[in-house]
Amino acid sequence: MPARPFLLPARSLEAVMPDLVSPVRHLPAAAGVGYKPQHFAHVCEDAGAVEWLEVHAENYMGDGGRPLAQLRHLSERFAISVHGVGLSIGGEAPLDPAHLARLKHLINWLNPASFSEHLAWSTHGGHFYNDLLPLPYTNDTLDRICSHITQLQETVGRRMLLENPSSYLAFAESTLSEPAFLDEIAKRTGCGLLLDVNNVFISATNLGFSPQAYIDAFPLHHVGELHLGGHDEETDGHGAPLLIDSHGREVADPVWALLDYTLAKSGPKPLLIEWDNDVPDWSVLSAEATRAAHALERAPGQVQV
Amino acid sequence: MSVNQSQFTQAMMDAALPVPDGLVDGANRPADRRFNVYRNNVTVSLVEALKVAFPVITNLLGEVNLDGLARLYLQAHPPNTPLMMFYGADFPDFLASMKQLSHLGYLADVARLEQAERRAYHAADASPVAHDALAVLPPVVLMEATLTLAPSVQLVRSPWPIHDIWRFNMEEGAPKPTAAAQDVLITRPAFDPVFHLLPEGGGDWIAALMSGKTFGTAYEAAQATHPEFDLGVNLTLLLQDHAITHVKKKE
Numbered sequence: 001m002p003a004r005p006f007l008l009p010a011r012s013l014e015a016v017m018p019d020l021v022s023p024v025r026h027l028p029a030a031a032g033v034g035y036k037p038q039h040f041a042h043v044c045e046d047a048g049a050v051e052w053l054e055v056h057a058e059n060y061m062g063d064g065g066r067p068l069a070q071l072r073h074l075s076e077r078f079a080i081s082v083h084g085v086g087l088s089i090g091g092e093a094p095l096d097p098a099h100l101a102r103l104k105h106l107i108n109w110l111n112p113a114s115f116s117e118h119l120a121w122s123t124h125g126g127h128f129y130n131d132l133l134p135l136p137y138t139n140d141t142l143d144r145i146c147s148h149i150t151q152l153q154e155t156v157g158r159r160m161l162l163e164n165p166s167s168y169l170a171f172a173e174s175t176l177s178e179p180a181f182l183d184e185i186a187k188r189t190g191c192g193l194l195l196d197v198n199n200v201f202i203s204a205t206n207l208g209f210s211p212q213a214y215i216d217a218f219p220l221h222h223v224g225e226l227h228l229g230g231h232d233e234e235t236d237g238h239g240a241p242l243l244i245d246s247h248g249r250e251v252a253d254p255v256w257a258l259l260d261y262t263l264a265k266s267g268p269k270p271l272l273i274e275w276d277n278d279v280p281d282w283s284v285l286s287a288e289a290t291r292a293a294h295a296l297e298r299a300p301g302q303v304q305v
Numbered sequence: 306m307s308v309n310q311s312q313f314t315q316a317m318m319d320a321a322l323p324v325p326d327g328l329v330d331g332a333n334r335p336a337d338r339r340f341n342v343y344r345n346n347v348t349v350s351l352v353e354a355l356k357v358a359f360p361v362i363t364n365l366l367g368e369v370n371l372d373g374l375a376r377l378y379l380q381a382h383p384p385n386t387p388l389m390m391f392y393g394a395d396f397p398d399f400l401a402s403m404k405q406l407s408h409l410g411y412l413a414d415v416a417r418l419e420q421a422e423r424r425a426y427h428a429a430d431a432s433p434v435a436h437d438a439l440a441v442l443p444p445v446v447l448m449e450a451t452l453t454l455a456p457s458v459q460l461v462r463s464p465w466p467i468h469d470i471w472r473f474n475m476e477e478g479a480p481k482p483t484a485a486a487q488d489v490l491i492t493r494p495a496f497d498p499v500f501h502l503l504p505e506g507g508g509d510w511i512a513a514l515m516s517g518k519t520f521g522t523a524y525e526a527a528q529a530t531h532p533e534f535d536l537g538v539n540l541t542l543l544l545q546d547h548a549i550t551h552v553k554k555k556e
Binding site (some may be wrong): 058059061062063064065066067068069085086087088091092096098099121122123124125126127128129130131133136168169170171172173206207208209236237238240242244 | 306307308310311327328329334342347386387389429
């Protein structure tokens with residue numbers, strides 16, 4: 001595909017996105033959880049250590065009813081992060097204008113504290129595959145993704161955060177490392193980054209690199225949010241460990257350790273527990289959030305730069 | 306050795322195809338069965354989405370049969386949008402087209418009822434008219450008026466006892482269905498859809514109202530096919546369940 005023209009420099013975003021200069025709402029550098037409707041009463045009654053909530057954008061794209069009413073109610077009490085899982089930013093095809101319009105509508109009425117999406121693709125040939133699919137890291141894909149992010153940020157009128165994926169395999173054609181790829185995207189588009197520490201641990205285990213070295217290489221000054229979640233353990237055809245990003249259990253101990261390593265370098269950041277499958281009782285999720293809050297308390301106020 | 310997204314999705318959706326060249330593990334060996342993680346994620350998540358959308362159909366067919374049908378369906382009908390709460394809109398027609406299910410003639414209509422419930426749940430909010438909005442109109446004006454029903458209101462008509470089949474599968478101790486044609490109205494007085502088995506003629510009356518017929522014409526249509534049609538009962542149902550949002554008088 002032909003190279004796209006070089007993209008908007010970050011500073012010009014301020015002209016089109018006044019939110020960048022003085023955001024009205026922020027995610028606090030505290031523990032949050034992925035919101036599940038079955039926890040509504042608990043969250044409203046006693047949220048424990050949880051100071052903010054994240055919702056999947058696509059679950060709130062109906063026309064009305066309980067989902068939107070609950071979200072409206074929660075947004076009066078909590079900072080809300082809108083986390084998109086379906087835009088297919090890494091797709092070869094142009095972004096779906098209908099889905100862009102839905103995102104714009106949601107962000108306009110909700111005015112969330114943060115909006116994020118994934119370094120991945122999920123739609124091809126007009127079909128949505130309901131998974132976060134991988135892409136090679138090359139100059140071509142870099143140009144394409146930057147163009148999509150710029151289009152998205154201009155459409156929704158605010159800066160977004162882009163999340164690092166879980167990798168089960170790599171592309172032989174890749175010429176850039178993932179941290180370098182994400183850093184370049186942030187520089188070109190002015191977007192921030194969402195660092196999923198569990199994803200780093202999964203990818204490092206699956207592809208045989210050092211997770212600490214990945215964190216060392218990651219542009220932490222661009223990070224606006226951290227994610228933690230549980231994973232499953234399988235093995236590949238060679239008997240090597242293959243970790244699966246299942247979001248269906250507690251965060252594993254080595255991931256908590258990698259979080260401490262990250263926080264020691266980054267300082268406190270908004271920190272989310274994701275639990276999307278086999279969702280537990282509120283007490284279990286709340287205990288994970290409490291553990292996250294303790295990890296944040298241990299983080300240095302002064303960060304290494 | 307580049308892998309484009311067409312090659313990736315084709316191999317992902319057809320496990321008989323080889324894993325595309327150029328996908329590797331950390332030691333640069335072919336990715337091999339690591340690719341199956343994506344095959345598995347897509348299939349499992351879409352099958353699960355269909356099970357969540359069609360609990361009665363899942364119950365009627367059993368999990369194993371539903372799994373098999375869902376896999377066939379998702380191959381032929383992958384989602385067209387990322388709104389998974391609406392995935393499966395074509396599933397009722399798909400069930401109707403399956404020859405091996407033709408002995409279960411009611412399946413497609415039961416699936417349509419489950420889809421209607423979803424549409425009701427996610428439909429736009431709307432303010433109902435006052436309880437006396439119709440009573441205050443002179444009869445001549447009322448007969449020439451048209452009604453707008455709430456976006457959440459859904460009518461599902463079937464030659465099968467779909468309401469009883471739904472209840473038998475969803476409610477403890479509900480009676481066993483017996484052969485009957487049933488029209489079901491779904492309303493959403495607050496946030497939860499409510500199922501109503503319509504009395505004689507109710508389906509004809511509400512279908513006529515929904516298609517924009519006047520109050521009087523809809524009444525005549527219902528009475529023509531069902532002389533015992535009880536306007537009071539059906540109208541009370543609509544008013545009590547906040548199903549009428551606008552009364553438009555003839556200009």
